[in-house]
Amino acid sequence: MAIKASQRRPFLGKVAFSPIFHSVKRRPTVVITFDDLHSSIYDLAFPFLKKRNLCCTLYVPKDFVGKVKKLRLEQIVDMYESGWDMACDSTPDDTLTKILDIERSVRDILINRDFLVSQGLTRAADHFCWTFGRWDIAVANEFRSVGFKSGRSVEPQAFYDGFGLLDIDMTIPSCGASVGNDTTRLYKQLDEVVRRGVTQFFHFHNIVQDGQKDGFCFSGFLDFVEKIYFLRNSGAVDVLTISQWWNRVRKDRIENSPNII
Template sequence: MANFEIQSGTLLEDFGTIGDWTVDSGGTATEDTIKVKIGSKSVKVVTNAGENCAITKDINVDLSVDSGFYLQFYLDNDTNTDGFSFFITSTTSGAFTSYFKYSHSFPCHEGWNRIFIGKDQWSNTGAEDWANNMRRIRVRANSEAGVVGTIYFDGIYYNRYNRPKIVLIFDDINDTDYTEAYDFLKLFNIKATSALVSSYVGGANRLTLAQIQEMYDYGWDFVNHTVDHTNLTTLGTQEEMETKIGACKDWLEVNGFTRNDMHKLFVYPNSGTNSTARVALTAKGVMAARSNYNRTQPTPMDEPLLIAGNANPYPYTYQDTQDKIDRAIADGGTTFLYLHKLVATSAASTEFDIADFKTLIRYAVRKESQIDFMTFSEWYRGLTEPRKLV
């Protein structure tokens, strides 16, 4: 079993034989031997411009187990496809009169994506029942208006579950990382991660080098957030991006903040990323990077430079944030939960109430039998080195 894995799950569909599927009139579906995760083939669904294309297959499977589903798909272009829908029914022919439906809207990213679909995330039409033997599945690709959409499907599992994790990250080295978060988290022996902007160190309302050293010695991670918090997508060249990335990485190395290669981990300023930025990160030796995408991050991962972060909406509610922890537990995934400045009463998207923060941590601690806190570098190492599994 892979590290973090508790249940490897059962393969429901490998998308290996296009002849097993019926294709509707909204596009085409063909076998593909290049974009493959399982076996030797995937199914490439191409919609007509502005249309939806569904493929349907007969099955005969008991899906009454409690755990949900795990789906793998590949995108050539993350702007042309407007998500997809997944249907399961116990009816054997004709229209889907009773069925479960899950609709996934983007953002997702170019390349391989893995998503969890919990049993609680399906809508139910016609009083379908998971206790029934399921007899057909349907996957429908949706395109944006006026353009052709393409999705490669390759693998649906059920009853798969990994040990849930929380990677708590504070962006921008606000001084409240030390004055509020650090001291409170110590009560529970929790270590977090700070996304460090090297030119901010010692500035007004920012962490000092002495504070960073103390937190590091206790077990906190400090990872690269560029030299000056420039959104990489606003820069014109790869060379400019490498300069911003490299200066902060060099600062971390010179000051000795390199445990577990944390200086090779990155957080995108303003979640700004594109293909050039990822090439620049690779050129500077970055191993993994957190963006946004606002969903649970599965393990294993296919795109280490596109880790899904969980941001709060603004204005947020406490429940918004707690739900991210509950979702990670339900899915068997990791929530890369990121905050900024802790304040008495939040008045900006980069602020979070101190009282809510303390309530959230106490809630997560009460769930310690179900979910673990890890730093970014501990989590990354845990993909290939033993970590707590049960």
């Protein structure tokens, strides 16, 4: 048995879980991710997360490294050595949405993967995020053909991965908070993780001090992470990086469907 999403509109409808799915062993799971290499990720978010032993995933656009108000390479390496995953973001920002030029899309995402590999940041180099969440099945298939394992989108829905991923791998949904201090949707999705035993990716961009307007408020971010920290310590959820989650899903898929390779 498996839940198979539509690649055309994969996460617009809610899935009704029957008792048989609830009987399958699985863990409520959170994967926290960051995009665009804002320096605040290292200056504000990273120290707070590190003290709580929470490791996240950073999607890295090569051309942003070392730019003004962006992360420097040594900071990225420090985060990686602390347990964070480094995956691929697109450079420039519109490349992956130019679906009429698939060769260019593949070439540019490979530049980012090659950069990560050249720096020894290999754990999640075969995972990427779609720019602005815009994806296309033809581009996704080309990315699969060159070895990419997952593509994170921006649909806010949680998803069930107890039987593997099937065609969800290139359209992984993620609930985000980019500007302001409204955590309502974040907490709603976190409650769903615990209640239904599903997986939820969360994504953030720039984290700013209270009163600033060009990012997500630091106090709201702290409160949300503290909630995740409490749930993790109480055994209610797992908090994983993209590579940890992928390896677990791969293992579960083989165990539940031994004839699937």
